[in-house]
Amino acid sequence: xxYFLRGKVAFTLKIxxxxxxxxILLMLTQSAFAQREYVIAAFLGLTVLVLALxxxxxxxIPLKFFIPGILLLTAFVIGPILYTVTMSGFNYKTGNIxxxxxxILQIKxxxxxxxxxxxxxxxxxxxFDGTEAILVSDIANLKYFISTTSSRVAIDxxxxxxxxxxxxxxxxxxxxxxxxELANADKSYSKRHFIYEGEYFIALEGFEAGVxxxxxxxxxxxxxxxxxxxxxxxxxDNGRGNYSLPSDATAILEPGWRAPIWFENYSxxxxxxxxxxxxxxxxxxxxxFATATVLTTFALGLLLALxxxxxxxxxxxxxxxLVLPYAMPSVMSILIWGGMFNTEFGAxxxxxxxxxxxxxxxxxxxxxxxxxxxxxxxxxxxLISSGSLQAIPSELLEAAAIDGANSRQIFRKITLPLLLQIxxxxxxxxxxxxxxxxxxxxxxxxxxxxxxxxxEIAGATDxxxxxxxxxxxxxxxxxxxxxxxxxxxxxxLVASISLYxxxxxxxxxxxx
Amino acid sequence: MxxxxxxxxxxxxxxxxxxxxxxxxxxxxxxxxFASSGSLQLTSFVPKEISFxxxxxxxxxxxxxxxxxxxxxxxxxxxxAVLSVIIGSASAFAFSRLAFKGRKTGxxxxxxxxxFPAILAISAVYVIMERVYKFAxxxxxxxxxxxxxxxxxGAMGVNIWLLKGFVDSIPAELDEAAKIDGAxxxxxxxxxxxxxxxxxxxxxxxxxxxxTFNEFILARLFLVDMENRTIAVGLQxxxxxxxxxxxxxxxxxxxxxxIPIVIIFLSLQKYIVSGLTAGSVKG
Numbered sequence: 001x002x003y004f005l006r007g008k009v010a011f012t013l014k015i016x017x018x019x020x021x022x023x024i025l026l027m028l029t030q031s032a033f034a035q036r037e038y039v040i041a042a043f044l045g046l047t048v049l050v051l052a053l054x055x056x057x058x059x060x061i062p063l064k065f066f067i068p069g070i071l072l073l074t075a076f077v078i079g080p081i082l083y084t085v086t087m088s089g090f091n092y093k094t095g096n097i098x099x100x101x102x103x104i105l106q107i108k109x110x111x112x113x114x115x116x117x118x119x120x121x122x123x124x125x126x127x128f129d130g131t132e133a134i135l136v137s138d139i140a141n142l143k144y145f146i147s148t149t150s151s152r153v154a155i156d157x158x159x160x161x162x163x164x165x166x167x168x169x170x171x172x173x174x175x176x177x178x179x180x181e182l183a184n185a186d187k188s189y190s191k192r193h194f195i196y197e198g199e200y201f202i203a204l205e206g207f208e209a210g211v212x213x214x215x216x217x218x219x220x221x222x223x224x225x226x227x228x229x230x231x232x233x234x235x236x237d238n239g240r241g242n243y244s245l246p247s248d249a250t251a252i253l254e255p256g257w258r259a260p261i262w263f264e265n266y267s268x269x270x271x272x273x274x275x276x277x278x279x280x281x282x283x284x285x286x287x288x289f290a291t292a293t294v295l296t297t298f299a300l301g302l303l304l305a306l307x308x309x310x311x312x313x314x315x316x317x318x319x320x321x322l323v324l325p326y327a328m329p330s331v332m333s334i335l336i337w338g339g340m341f342n343t344e345f346g347a348x349x350x351x352x353x354x355x356x357x358x359x360x361x362x363x364x365x366x367x368x369x370x371x372x373x374x375x376x377x378x379x380x381x382x383l384i385s386s387g388s389l390q391a392i393p394s395e396l397l398e399a400a401a402i403d404g405a406n407s408r409q410i411f412r413k414i415t416l417p418l419l420l421q422i423x424x425x426x427x428x429x430x431x432x433x434x435x436x437x438x439x440x441x442x443x444x445x446x447x448x449x450x451x452x453x454x455x456e457i458a459g460a461t462d463x464x465x466x467x468x469x470x471x472x473x474x475x476x477x478x479x480x481x482x483x484x485x486x487x488x489x490x491x492x493l494v495a496s497i498s499l500y501x502x503x504x505x506x507x508x509x510x511x512x
Numbered sequence: 513m514x515x516x517x518x519x520x521x522x523x524x525x526x527x528x529x530x531x532x533x534x535x536x537x538x539x540x541x542x543x544x545x546f547a548s549s550g551s552l553q554l555t556s557f558v559p560k561e562i563s564f565x566x567x568x569x570x571x572x573x574x575x576x577x578x579x580x581x582x583x584x585x586x587x588x589x590x591x592x593a594v595l596s597v598i599i600g601s602a603s604a605f606a607f608s609r610l611a612f613k614g615r616k617t618g619x620x621x622x623x624x625x626x627x628f629p630a631i632l633a634i635s636a637v638y639v640i641m642e643r644v645y646k647f648a649x650x651x652x653x654x655x656x657x658x659x660x661x662x663x664x665x666g667a668m669g670v671n672i673w674l675l676k677g678f679v680d681s682i683p684a685e686l687d688e689a690a691k692i693d694g695a696x697x698x699x700x701x702x703x704x705x706x707x708x709x710x711x712x713x714x715x716x717x718x719x720x721x722x723x724t725f726n727e728f729i730l731a732r733l734f735l736v737d738m739e740n741r742t743i744a745v746g747l748q749x750x751x752x753x754x755x756x757x758x759x760x761x762x763x764x765x766x767x768x769x770x771i772p773i774v775i776i777f778l779s780l781q782k783y784i785v786s787g788l789t790a791g792s793v794k795g
Contacts, residue, residue: 028647028648031647031648032644032647032648034647035643035646035647037643037644037646037647040640040643040644040647060612061610061696061697061698062606062610062612062697064697064698065602065603065605065606065610065697065701066602066603066606066618068599068602068603069599069600069602069603069668069672070603072599072661072664072665072668073622073625073665073668073669075661075665076637076661076662076664076665076666077625077628077630077633077665077666077668077669078625079636079640080633080636080637080640081625081628081633081636083633083636083639083640084632084633084635084636087635087636300530303526303530304526304527304530307522307523307526307527308523308527310520310523312520312523312524312527313520314524314527318527318531320778321531321534321535322527322530322531322534323777323778323781324534324535324538324774325534325537325538326777327773327774327777327778328538328770328773328774329722329725329726329744329766329769329770329773330726331726331728331744331747331748332744332747332766332769332770333537335747335748335751335762335766336537336540336541336763336766337537338751339751339759340537340540347536347540375533375534375537378530379534383781432627436629436631438629438631438729439728439729442729443728443748465629465631465632468632469631469632469634472635473635480635483632483635484632484635487629487632487633490629490632491627491628491629491632494627494629495624495627495628498627502623
């Protein structure tokens with residue numbers, strides 16, 4: 001073993017491993033660069049450099065220990081956090097997801113209008129003189145022509161072959177696409193404008209019909225505006241990720257792009273009642289939920305710890321049974337509880353002979369959430385309370401007993417205050433954890449019940465984190481910018497709670 | 513009535529009633545898994561039949577690749593456990609034993625980063641891995657190696673923090689002696705520290721294993737293919753989606769998946785409790 005870590009063998013091995021990893025990373029860097037993912041490419045490139053510097057030179061010994069951890073943390077924790085911070089400053093939601101360049105292309109592509117008389121032709125896709133072309137059949141007038149993006153050639157009707165519907169399927173110098181070519185034609189042909197007359201061109205509608213259309217919206221690069229060629233109106237960049245009319249801010253062109261709006265997502269949280277009101281409701285429930293959970297789990301856990309604080313018969317059996325809820329994989333126990341609360345078939349209603357629609361009534365749903373969390377959480381407080389009870393010096397209790405205090409007084413005046421002092425950091429940690437207990441809400445009620453008719457996305461049992469998740473990944477609209485802003489506010493809240501708890505534990509450490 | 517029972521009757525009363533509360537859902541799952549009806553219905557407290565239909569379904573139905581899910585969960589959670597403990601313990605060792613500039617800042621930064629609710633960075637992780645997929649389809653979105661990397665990154669904060677607590681409690685005399693004998697920091701780590709801390713590292717690895725085994729949201733987002741899923745994601749799909757309300761196989765699958773976790777947990781109870789009091793809360 002020593003030999004491996006010291007001699008030439010170790011050195012050679014090290015070189016081999018580092019070169020192998022570097023080679024893989026360099027390959028990835030190159031392909032990332034080719035895909036224009038510059039930030040990722042830069043990170044990967046930097047990683048290679050850092051690895052070589054750390055492990056092949058003697059710059060810093062601690063770094064040799066830290067580098068793998070730091071790299072992973074940077075890539076998958078700090079990177080995403082920074083990205084979240086960035087997103088929170090952008091108008092980044094459904095309708096404003098893509099970049100400005102892509103948005104301009106899409107507006108151009110969508111900004112065409114069919115000829116008012118609605119002329120359309122049967123067409124055949126193919127190639128003419130090697131360029132993309134369509135063979136157009138004007139069946140009503142028995143005229144045929146080939147159109148490319150730059151020219152239009154009329155063809156003598158006697159030179160074309162018609163199928164049974166009177167559509168031309170072949171013509172001189174025109175090579176129709178094969179079936180396999182047709183499968184890939186969607187991307188190229190459907191975006192082309194094939195020449196027709198004047199400002200009008202033929203745009204594809206599927207692979208067998210072409211509609212006579214004209215461009216209505218035209219991009220003016222010099223002023224960064226879109227011009228409506230029909231009525232002359234000018235749409236300009238409104239600075240918020242859309243082109244709109246200066247006279248009417250609601251007249252915007254779709255789609256928009258993600259544009260920086262700085263602190264608007266944050267100010268919206270406090271000023272826009274449509275955002276603020278549900279958020280305040282959800283925030284209050286989050287506090288109630290987390291507080292109720294901490295109080296109930298602690299109370300039940302402590303009660304148990306007190307009851308089993310004496311070596312009574314079967315204590316070991318009790319203990320093994322009582323930690324089972326905590327040992328079970330929580331995903332599964334939450335789902336099981338979800339089934340037990342089912343109105344028609346659930347075991348809870350069957351057991352008590354009730355007929356409660358647990359997850360349809362806001363208050364019953366809230367009760368169910370707290371009850372399930374009590375089941376999941378009390379063993380934790382049972383375990384730590386019974387540990388802490390043993391840490392309380394027995395002399396204290398004996399002295400109180402000699403002074404004539406009864407057991408209730410001893411508990412209230414000595415045991416409980418001491419216990420609270422020892423456990424307060426853990427109570428705070430538990431509060432912080434439940435503040436963000438996403439799995440429970442998501443798997444048990446999904447945040448419901450909610451009034452879906454009003455288009456409300458906040459449900460009665462939604463806590464901040466599940467509500468934010470819904471804002472970001474909702475089924476109808478997704479607002480990543482707003483969700484990121486709320487995330488950062490939650491982060492600040494939870495971090496302050498936890499740091500407060502940590503301070504407290506430090507204070508305790510210095511006392512003991 | 514015996515004397516001990518009289519004296520401690522209130523203790524037993526509390527113990528028994530809360531034990532019933534703890535056991536009720538578990539008992540229900542067990543009888544559901546042996547029932548053939550397929551719902552989580554409470555028809556009677558005593559099972560009327562014992563049918564292995566649900567268990568057979570898990571292993572024989574080609575539409576339910578339970579064993580593949582189990583293998584996926586084992587491979588992913590196992591790799592995360594081993595790798596994250598190796599990488600994390602190196603960092604924890606450096607934090608605890610080496611003197612260097614910025615040590616305190618580093619610890620504080622780590623603590624702060626760890627407090628960011630992981631679920632909220634999911635959209636960012638998703639977008640990043642989507643981009644990675646474009647140039648490296650082997651490790652991007654929708655792949656197990658990609659998920660593994662994301663888990664490793666996510667586990668770092670908590671694990672370094674947890675391991676640092678354990679490392680601090682191991683006496684430093686031995687590595688100081690090694691240092692005097694001329695061993696480098698790297699040698700001290702591999703030859704003195706790792707063998708000494710092996711039991712603790714194993715505990716943290718097992719905790720990490722349980723945590724990853726339980727992870728659901730990222731796994732659901734990442735693993736779309738039936739064959740790629742983990743047990744948690746696969747079983748959840750039973751009672752939502754296409755197998756709607758299929759409680760029988762779900763119950764059977766949950767029991768089989770929970771048994772090893774519960775056994776690990778019970779046998780490590782002592783260590784887990786001390787880990788808990790160090791400030792971490794299991795989900």
